[in-house]
Amino acid sequence: MTATQPISVIEESGAINGHAHGLSKQELSHCYRTMLLVRAFDDTCLKLQRSGRIGFSIPNKGVEACQVGAASALRKSDWIFPSYRDFGMALYHGVKPLDMMHNMYGNAQDSAKGRQMPVHFSFDAPIHFVSISSPIGTHIPQAVGAAYAAMMRKEDTVFLTSFGDGGTSSLGFHSGMNFAGVWKAPVVFLCQNNGYAISCPTEEQTASDGYAIKAKAYGMPGVVVDGNDLLAVRKVVGEAVERARKGGGPTLVEARTFRMGGHSTSDDPTRYVPKELVEYWAKRDPIERFERFLAQAGYWKKGDRDRLYDECMQEVGAAARAAEETARPALETVFTDVYADMPAHLRRQGQAAFDLAARKGDASAGDGKFPL
Amino acid sequence: MATLTLLQAVNDGLKTAMRRDPSVYVFGEDVGPKGGVFLATEGLTKEFGKNRCFDTPLSEDGIVGAAIGMALNGLKPVCEIQFQDFIFPAFDQIVSEAAKFRYRSGGQYTCPMVIRTPYGGGIRGGLYHSQSGEAYFCHTPGLKVVIPSTPHDAKGLLLASIADPDPVLFLEPKALYRSVKGEVPEGDYSVPLSTLRTVREGERVTVFCYGAMVPQAVKAAEQAAAKGIECLIVDLRTLYPLDEEGVLEAAKRTGRVVVVHEAPRFCGYGAEISAMIAENIIEYMEAPVARVTGFDTPFPNTLEHHYMPDDRRILDAIEHVHGF
Numbered sequence: 001m002t003a004t005q006p007i008s009v010i011e012e013s014g015a016i017n018g019h020a021h022g023l024s025k026q027e028l029s030h031c032y033r034t035m036l037l038v039r040a041f042d043d044t045c046l047k048l049q050r051s052g053r054i055g056f057s058i059p060n061k062g063v064e065a066c067q068v069g070a071a072s073a074l075r076k077s078d079w080i081f082p083s084y085r086d087f088g089m090a091l092y093h094g095v096k097p098l099d100m101m102h103n104m105y106g107n108a109q110d111s112a113k114g115r116q117m118p119v120h121f122s123f124d125a126p127i128h129f130v131s132i133s134s135p136i137g138t139h140i141p142q143a144v145g146a147a148y149a150a151m152m153r154k155e156d157t158v159f160l161t162s163f164g165d166g167g168t169s170s171l172g173f174h175s176g177m178n179f180a181g182v183w184k185a186p187v188v189f190l191c192q193n194n195g196y197a198i199s200c201p202t203e204e205q206t207a208s209d210g211y212a213i214k215a216k217a218y219g220m221p222g223v224v225v226d227g228n229d230l231l232a233v234r235k236v237v238g239e240a241v242e243r244a245r246k247g248g249g250p251t252l253v254e255a256r257t258f259r260m261g262g263h264s265t266s267d268d269p270t271r272y273v274p275k276e277l278v279e280y281w282a283k284r285d286p287i288e289r290f291e292r293f294l295a296q297a298g299y300w301k302k303g304d305r306d307r308l309y310d311e312c313m314q315e316v317g318a319a320a321r322a323a324e325e326t327a328r329p330a331l332e333t334v335f336t337d338v339y340a341d342m343p344a345h346l347r348r349q350g351q352a353a354f355d356l357a358a359r360k361g362d363a364s365a366g367d368g369k370f371p372l
Numbered sequence: 373m374a375t376l377t378l379l380q381a382v383n384d385g386l387k388t389a390m391r392r393d394p395s396v397y398v399f400g401e402d403v404g405p406k407g408g409v410f411l412a413t414e415g416l417t418k419e420f421g422k423n424r425c426f427d428t429p430l431s432e433d434g435i436v437g438a439a440i441g442m443a444l445n446g447l448k449p450v451c452e453i454q455f456q457d458f459i460f461p462a463f464d465q466i467v468s469e470a471a472k473f474r475y476r477s478g479g480q481y482t483c484p485m486v487i488r489t490p491y492g493g494g495i496r497g498g499l500y501h502s503q504s505g506e507a508y509f510c511h512t513p514g515l516k517v518v519i520p521s522t523p524h525d526a527k528g529l530l531l532a533s534i535a536d537p538d539p540v541l542f543l544e545p546k547a548l549y550r551s552v553k554g555e556v557p558e559g560d561y562s563v564p565l566s567t568l569r570t571v572r573e574g575e576r577v578t579v580f581c582y583g584a585m586v587p588q589a590v591k592a593a594e595q596a597a598a599k600g601i602e603c604l605i606v607d608l609r610t611l612y613p614l615d616e617e618g619v620l621e622a623a624k625r626t627g628r629v630v631v632v633h634e635a636p637r638f639c640g641y642g643a644e645i646s647a648m649i650a651e652n653i654i655e656y657m658e659a660p661v662a663r664v665t666g667f668d669t670p671f672p673n674t675l676e677h678h679y680m681p682d683d684r685r686i687l688d689a690i691e692h693v694h695g696f
């Protein structure tokens with residue numbers, strides 16, 4: 001742990017000690033339900049992967065408050081340039097679990113037409129949740145460019161880009177931060193410091209005192225927030241968003257949290273995460289913390305969790321069944337969308353593929369197991 | 373001799389190199405205690421300590437740049453890029469730096485180093501865990517590009533690459549990591565770079581291939597043989613610098629050539645083989661060269677089995693050039 005104390009609002013007891021969160025009961029309930037929906041989606045995908053129904057998934061357990069708290073500070077007209085561990089942000093803004101499940105199965109209804117790996121979502125409504133790339137950090141300067149476009153048109157849109165602690169070592173992080181600083185672009189850089197980049201702990205990722213401090217070198221504020229405290233994330237990201245919207249330039253927010261699962265379904269974290277660390281964070285579960293706050297505010301009682309979680313599981317389960325029954329994408333989707341207009345050579349290659357399938361039968365699919 | 377998977381052979385090659393030469397250092401993302409995401413470096417930190425096998429921050433540019441510096445100053449770095457798809461932040465270091473140091477310094481500064489990285493499809497990895505980028509690198513004078521397809525070659529070529537005085541990009545066909553097994557000599561040996569391997573003898577059609585396409589070509593050749601078409605299969609195994617004489621010899625023997633790779637077709641490696649044949653031995657050829665390749669599209673996910681050349685497509689090309 002570092003010397004900088006993260007900002008927090010909800011104490012472990014659930015008390016908020018005079019902080020004004022400014023959220024209505026309805027907004028609070030939506031945040032709570034979204035966190036449960038993230039967990040339900042996560043739990044379901046893990047089971048689907050373990051039973052061989054999907055190839056891969058990215059666990060989100062433990063980081064729900066970061067995602068939902070940050071997303072709650074955005075308007076639907078704002079943009080999100082997410083990393084692969086951010087689907088809670090999409091759910092918060094109304095993307096349907098069914099649309100996400102179509103991606104997990106890579107089927108014909110998937111918005112990316114089954115071209116990407118699971119969890120590499122792309123949505124352009126109800127919020128811009130920009131197509132996720134696997135290479136780490138590439139999206140960070142892109143958020144800054146998109147923000148520049150909005151500045152040129154004098155729009156007050158804010159651009160949130162999210163990445164992990166490992167992402168701060170990428171070239172994209174440094175160029176993105178630098179450009180945003182120089183341009184005073186309306187960008188919020190959200191670093192979700194979840195303890196590890198796959199197996200690499202924070203101490204081996206950077207020698208600086210956490211990540212927020214890196215903001216200083218790029219001429220913008222850097223703030224550390226308790227990532228397991230939804231209201232604190234909402235407050236800090238909210239302030240950064242408002243500053244950006246008013247022309248005050250970018251902010252780097254470091255949310256300290258912990259990835260309770262493996263890096264992905266192919267990872268075995270027991271090879272490198274000390275047990276004590278998992279136990280420490282297990283006691284700091286962001287959903288339980290929020291429940292204690294809700295209970296003190298009179299919005300939550302025992303039994304609410306089970307009821308809501310069951311509801312979420314039903315919705316996600318139904319989505320999984322529907323996605324599983326949906327057909328694979330058609331062969332022609334391999335060849336479309338490479339360019340706006342299909343060049344002649346691609347048309348020929350596509351035709352040859354159809355002809356071969358007609359003459360010699362279909363290619364046989366592998367088992368779809370992803371070894372990482 | 374032990375029977376090892378290709379992955380175990382790589383691991384054995386790394387251990388052998390580290391035991392024989394204390395200047396060999398292994399590093400990259402997650403290669404330390406975790407042993408690499410595919411476990412290619414399993415046990416190295418334990419045996420050689422965390423100074424000689426260690427994790428780096430998440431920066432391919434940093435990994436390769438630092439490797440170059442180590443190589444300039446007397447170490448033998450063997451760094452890992454987690455997936456070849458993530459090598460591009462290091463493209464500048466590889467192409468502008470490692471490959472050019474010897475030339476631009478008149479031989480004063482050199483980069484004896486190896487960059488290992490898994491490449492290729494077949495694991496449902498979608499756009500960014502499946503690509504075959506060999507063509508970008510074979511277009512880079514000063515760099516060597518090696519791709520094994522058997523456990524024996526994986527270890528032997530890796531040891532030769534580590535001993536080589538120039539930078540080597542060592543591309544490992546991840547689809548074969550656990551799916552092929554073979555006998556691997558214990559201890560030190562090497563398979564010389566820039567040599568071909570005859571996989572199967574035949575007089576009717578020559579098939580050039582490498583990496584994960586070798587077993588596919590073998591499957592196709594077995595089916596062709598059942599139809600009376602015996603194929604000569606050549607595993608190129610060092611793509612650059614290539615044993616051009618050997619390639620032309622093998623092409624001349626049958627006068628009918630199929631080249632197979634997973635990478636897209638346009639400006640792919642097959643184009644070079646095809647041009648080489650057209651320029652040098654066109655008079656020996658009975659049929660145009662046929663290429664069986666990935667499509668000129670990004671790498672898809674759900675339909676990757678259509679994108680990847682398989683025995684079905686290779687056999688079709690063999691029959692085509694044979695019947696021409």
Ligand SMILES: Cc1ncc(C[n+]2csc(CCOP(=O)(O)OP(=O)(O)O)c2C)c(N)n1
Nearest residue numbers: 085134135136164165166167196197198458
């Ligand atoms: C450029 C690049 N290098 C390597 C990888 C392989 N990889 C995928 S995720 C990951 C770790 C990322 O850690 P972090 O940025 O902290 O995000 P987290 O997964 O913890 O959310 C690595 C090394 C990659 N996707 N892109």
